[in-house]
Amino acid sequence: MTSEGNSTCTATQPLFNYKIAFPVLEYLVISGLEIIKEIWDSQLLGENPFSQLHFLEVSDCHNFVNIVPSHMLPRLRNLVQIHVDSCDSVISIGLNAEEGFVASMPILPQLKELSCQSLRNVFSLSVAINIVHLEELEVSNCEKMQEIIATRSGSKETLDKIEFPRLKLMRLESLQSLKSFWSSESQEEERVEVVDLAPFEQQSLFNDKVAFPSLEELYIKGMDELNNKWHAALPTESFCKLRVLVLESCGKLLSVGPLNLLQRLENLQELEISKCGSLEEVFKVEEEETSMKIHDHTKREEETTLVFHQLSIMRFKCLPYLRSFYSGSCILEFPSLKELWIECCGKLETIIPTINAPTQHFFNKKVTFPSLEKLYIKGMDELNNKWHTVLPTESFSKLRVLVLESCGKLLSVGPLNLLQRLENLQELEISKCGSLEEVFKVEEEETSMKIHDHTKREETTLVFHQLKIMRFKYLLYLRSFYSGSCILEFPSLEELRIECCGKLETIFPTINAPTQHFFNKKVVLPGLKKLYLISLFNLREIGIGSLPLHFIQILEVRDCGNLRNLFSSSIATTLERLEELKIESCEVMEEIVASEGLEEVINQIVFPQLRDLRLSNLPNLTRFCNANYALNLPSLESARLERCMKMQAFAFGQGRDWQWKKKQKMMHDNMQLRQLSR
Secondary structure: OEEEOOOOOOOOOOOEOOOOOOOOOOEEEEEOOOOOOEOEOOOOOOOOOOOOOOEEEEEOOOOOOEOOOHHHHHHOOOOOEEEEEOOOOOOEOOOOOOOOOOOOOOOOOEEEEEOOOOOOOOEEHHHHHHOOOOOEEEEEOOOOOOEOEEOOOOOOOOOOOEEOOOOOEEEEEOOOOOOEOOOOOOHHHHHHHHHHHOOOOOOOOEOOOEEOOOOOEEEEEOOOOOOOOEOOOOOOOOOOOOOEEEEEOOOOOOOOEEHHHHHOOOOOOEEEEEOOOOOOEOEEOOHHHOOOOOOOOOEEOOEEEEEOOOOOEEEEEOOOOOOEOOOOOOEEEOOOOOEEEEEOOOOOOOOOOOOOOOOOOOOOOOEEOOOOOEEEEEOOOOOOOOOOOOOOOOOOOOOOEEEEEOOOOOOOOEEHHHHHHOOOOOEEEEEOOOOOOEOEEOOHHHHHOOOOOOOEEOEEEEEOOOOOEEEEEOOOOOOEOOOOOOEEEOOOOOEEEEEOOOOOOOOOOOOOOOOOOOOOOOEEOOOOOEEEEEOOOOOOOOOOOOOOOOOOOEEEEEOOOOOOOOEEHHHHOOOOOOOEEEEEOOOOOOEOEEOOOOOOOOOEEEOOOOOEEEEEOOOOOOEOOOOOOEEEOOOOOEEEEEOOOOOOOOEEEOOOOOOHHHHOEEEOOOOOOEEOOO
16 A cells, blocks of 8 residues: 555544554555654554554655554554655654553564654664564664664663664664664763763763674664774674674774674674775774684794684775774784775775884785685775785685776786786786886796796796786886786687777887887787777887787777778788777878788688778778778678778678678768779
């Protein structure tokens, strides 16, 4: 049942009175009623007028004061969800009534209260004791909310601890006045305490008075006044099943908590912290913790090892004062960690600092990631040495995705011997690193290094077996991928994208060569399917000889101002699988396919699979290929030619399945098109 719009009831009349009963109603949605203040009449007749109601949703009813009066709670035995949103005058959901002990509670596993600006608390003490079936609790944008459980002044009820035995998910968001989940003190007493003792005694959001033995997901967002999230003495059973912990926009939070908190977070799988402007370290070091031993630790070199057994995802974003994950002396192991994301943490120099070390490396021997598959590092302008030269043997051996972005002082990803442990890397993306000069750094001892599956043929061959995608974007000082003497093979590489790398002339330079070609015999790309070359101002030659592009399907070249042609005729004859060819804004390009100056025996150039051809803003382009070649495009479906002012003619060969007039669309600008018959 849905009730919307303006009501004809007077302000003193409830929506439902004693004359109305809905004994089988399961869904009740009320929205936008501006006049009435209550849903149910206190004089409702009958035992079961709404006994089958399962879902109650109320939104945009700004005069409502009380959603469920206390006399209705025993009648709503089957209620499983209450959702209240944007009801500014509501002071009671029905679960925080002052009448005292509630003899019979609905099942109610889900409760959501959003944007109720007058609401000061969620539960009365009586209800909190009895709401044993609650599984999900979401409270957000209630600016006057002071505590989740209220103890009224003069209440006769006393209790040392309240337990939510089935609560699995809790979201607390944008509750700027929230002081504690439950303080056990009356509101009047609390106000006196704040006046007399603040700032000497500050309340914690969670303390030893409330237990959450089944909680699996905890989200805390928009709590700028929160500065001490955990109490030092939590109930033993609290948070022991927590799998997901997300903290966002908690402006005064200095740390998640003391390191001994980890003893109860052994099931934690996902940890995400973002936009906490004061956070300095994730877990705080206390004096007594320097010798603490946590489950499954081993002692090696007089250092304690702390193991995060279940943790699979860690994300740290927009933490401008974060300096470390943990600054103690322990060694940390993350045997299950699969994803690590670090973004816009400007002061972070290292995950775990090495005491008294002259230089702090971002990763070092004090932290181990044997299962890490995805690593994202973004917005780290002060990062200038990403890898330690002596990493734990097992670290990064399973890494599949490596993304580096906006690391302004980074000169290289690391030494080439790092490749020995990156044998499972599938995706490498580097962008907006303004100082990066080469991807992997050459060191003297590496010139003779041999890496897995290499063969000795005067030069060492390094093989990237799993690498499928490489993207390099906005690297203003990048000069090469690697400037050493090794031959590199990428047998699985399918996509290569190079964009806005203004100083890049070649991926792999040839030592002492008078001319550097973008691709040369030092790189082998047998399976490349997608190639994007964009805004490469120093690019003059793509390649010579038998450049291995046999499997290329998409080729896009844009804003390469010094490129006079795309490839030679011999290479063109190998592009049997090319489906899309796009060339744009290459000012000096004169022809797409260049003759090689030899006595060629090529009569025609055929692109048998080419479906989409686009040539745009090529002011010096005079022809696609030498007039001696017949150009055959039997599968062409769409061709777009724009602003190619010097191109006077375009010749198409005629293949067996030529259907130009039926299915091709040709857009042209100041040029003539003609079809040639063979």
